[in-house]
Amino acid sequence: GNSVTQMEGPVTLSEEAFLTINCTYTATGYPSLFWYVQYPGEGLQLLLKATKADDKGSNKGFEATYRKETTSFHLEKGSVQVSDSAVYFCALTNSDTGRRALTFGSGTRLQVQP
């Protein structure tokens, strides 16, 4: 079946530090990969996506590259801000199984200190 594994949190960084949140997946075929962000008291917002191998998704300074050889989709940002403090979820959908619903990782809480 499909599964997503994320690094445990919380991740605590100082402002302007480099961010990496690791995400690996298990799925048959060629899943589509997503990063969602959840700010306190809010729903999930799509941060970025990649739909095929070697695609790079990017948005608001965040980037992630779809690596099929390592089944990974790590989230990176060069310089985090306090406003980036939130919970980040890696997720996938899988056209091979016809599954359009998202399979989520457990989420990684990011805390950025001024």
Next chain:
Amino acid sequence: DSGVTQTPKHLITATGQRVTLRCSPRSGDLSVYWYQQSLDQGLQFLIQYYNGEERAKGNILERFSAQQFPDLHSELNLSSLELGDSALYFCASSVGGVNQPQHFGDGTRLSIL
């Protein structure tokens, strides 16, 4: 603003009761998904509707049911509520393709006393 509207925002009720959660998808989106977010289970897919018809089921209990109406809004019905049903319930909508992003509402927080 995602364009997905969920009501109510908060719901407090007792064990054994029945509640209905409502979702209005983004304009033009035909697919509606329901997810449950809890501390122990994380984010889990419950059920999907596409243009009024059930399309896929996930980890949805038999006590739970849903439907999508002709105007595309959806309702999730939870009955014989148990303490363990306390969670945040999200609705998401998309145009329908597997690569299409899903847009989430702000959720309904259900508390069972």
